[in-house]
Amino acid sequence: MAFKERVFSGVQPTGNLHLGNYLGAITKFVALQERYDCLYCVVDLHAITVWQDPAELPRATREVTAAFLASGIDAKKQIIFNQSQVAEHAELAWVFNCVARLGWLNRMTQFKEKAGKDRENVSVGLYAYPNLMAADILVYRATHVPVGEDQKQHLELTRDIAQKFNTDFAQSIHAHGYGEAFFPLPEPIIQGPATRVMSLRDGSKKMSKSEPSDYSRINLTDDADAIAQKIRKAKTDPEPLPSEEKGLEPRPEADNLVGIYAALKGVSKLGVLKEFGGGQFSTFKTALADLSVAKLGPIGAEMKKLMQDPVYIDSVLADGAARAQVIAAETMKAVKDIVGFVRR
Numbered sequence: 001m002a003f004k005e006r007v008f009s010g011v012q013p014t015g016n017l018h019l020g021n022y023l024g025a026i027t028k029f030v031a032l033q034e035r036y037d038c039l040y041c042v043v044d045l046h047a048i049t050v051w052q053d054p055a056e057l058p059r060a061t062r063e064v065t066a067a068f069l070a071s072g073i074d075a076k077k078q079i080i081f082n083q084s085q086v087a088e089h090a091e092l093a094w095v096f097n098c099v100a101r102l103g104w105l106n107r108m109t110q111f112k113e114k115a116g117k118d119r120e121n122v123s124v125g126l127y128a129y130p131n132l133m134a135a136d137i138l139v140y141r142a143t144h145v146p147v148g149e150d151q152k153q154h155l156e157l158t159r160d161i162a163q164k165f166n167t168d169f170a171q172s173i174h175a176h177g178y179g180e181a182f183f184p185l186p187e188p189i190i191q192g193p194a195t196r197v198m199s200l201r202d203g204s205k206k207m208s209k210s211e212p213s214d215y216s217r218i219n220l221t222d223d224a225d226a227i228a229q230k231i232r233k234a235k236t237d238p239e240p241l242p243s244e245e246k247g248l249e250p251r252p253e254a255d256n257l258v259g260i261y262a263a264l265k266g267v268s269k270l271g272v273l274k275e276f277g278g279g280q281f282s283t284f285k286t287a288l289a290d291l292s293v294a295k296l297g298p299i300g301a302e303m304k305k306l307m308q309d310p311v312y313i314d315s316v317l318a319d320g321a322a323r324a325q326v327i328a329a330e331t332m333k334a335v336k337d338i339v340g341f342v343r344r
């Protein structure tokens, strides 16, 4: 069955939006809006799977919204909203809690990393997190999901849930006139040279919001001096850059910086090596710092400007939630028929 093509993705409002979020996800969001109807969600329900200070969460939610807007997402054409305002996400997540198997969730590597040794003490929500993510996507019957590499396994689980729902309820789906398959199997969009941006201090670790050292990441709100300084101090090795991509394989830090440059410039890694291969690392770092400041500086400045106007940001979110809910409510109505809930 052909589903209407639709894009959905989400970003957690947990502070410190960084270059990894920007290159792995937000730049894709911007590009995809030319071709698709898109929903971009600030996933505050996901955020509270670990403790969030209620006095800080609204600011973080508005900051992600500001990043979407400052990066160029058109809130009139596309839908920007925060997850908690469309109750259907949580409602469908419950149905998926009853579709997904315990064994599937036990395999989730991100849960293992986040829970660490303290498993008995993490929230049930952290464990069920991927089911809510599946609900986010499927409540809009979205077909394409732009994400960084670290979300790949969650997307596979989403497809498994959609498939199992379609199979378990096949008869009911058919009997209610919803065709052969109710949910699409959404495609992850994980492309380009920066699907996994690494820490600037350690090329074996992902760039992340929770890393204690601020020098490990470039935040979208960093000013020009901070960006330049972080790149100057980024860990590298003493060799000049290679001329072939193969030469980057044993050099994770160099590989990461070349990937960042390529993604910011919109060229391939090989293109970057053609320009800088054989040259000194310091020359490349200067060029990378200049490029980063040129690309990220205006976004950071616009975010700060938008953050001065929370009333405007809240109006964008409210308008987005109202439009999102129309689609989500229609899906939930059908899901209730399919599962066998008597509707009022």
Ligand code: TYM
Pocket (backbone or CB within 6 Å): 008, 009, 010, 011, 012, 013, 020, 021, 022, 023, 024, 025, 043, 046, 132, 133, 136, 137, 145, 146, 147, 148, 149, 150, 151, 194, 195, 196, 197, 198, 206, 207, 208
């Ligand atoms: P979150 O908030 O951790 O990250 C938001 C997006 O940024 C990407 N990303 C990275 N990409 C490249 N390099 C990095 N170092 C890096 N760090 C983060 C993430 O892959 C993500 O695309 N579970 C999701 C949010 C979510 C979601 C969804 C995404 C909730 N529901 C439905 C897609 C569809 C998360 O925690 O992303």
